[in-house]
Amino acid sequence: MxxxxxxxxxxxxxxxxxxxxxxxxxxxxxxxxxxxxxxxxxxxxxxxxxxxxxxxxxxSVSERVEQVAGKAGEKASELAGEARATAEDVTGKAARAVADTASRIAERFQK
Incomplete structure (x- = not known):
């Protein structure tokens, strides 16, 4: 079978x-x-x-469509989580770069 x-x-x-x-x-x-x-x-x-x-x-065709839609939704959620983590990482790097630049500018004004 x-x-x-x-x-x-x-x-x-x-x-x-x-x-x-x-x-x-x-x-x-x-x-x-x-x-x-x-x-x-x-x-x-x-x-x-x-x-x-x-x-x-x-x-049936409608049941198969539901199965595929469910899998697509699961994959979309997984990819959204990965994108969120990447965005947080990139945002953190950008924030650190801005803070470093601001710190260097502040040091120049102090001289």
Missing amino acids: SADVGDRITLHANAVDTPDRTGTIVGILGTDGPPYRVRFDNGDETILTPGPDATIAAP
């Missing part, structure tokens, strides 16, 4: 009073398939090799 990252997996329960578990495949650990890293809808994450009681379905 092969799947891609982002596919939905449902583990059908073997007992009447046990609900099915549904999640998203977030990683493929085998070379051509299982085992998969699965994040279930309740937030739990596990590694599993699906058995005959599992079904895998590709997400």
Whole structure:
């Protein structure tokens, strides 16, 4: 049973009073398939090799767009943090340069 990252997996329960578990495949650990890293809808994450009681379905176009948008948002946040750190570093260097220049000018006036 092969799947891609982002596919939905449902583990059908073997007992009447046990609900099915549904999640998203977030990683493929085998070379051509299982085992998969699965994040279930309740937030739990596990590694599993699906058995005959599992079904895998590709997400709809809108679900795939949501996944891609979520990843893009995460990357944008990461890049914004890096840009913020760089800007703070550059601002600090500029402030030190201004302070050094002001100090040298003040020393000249004192002479």
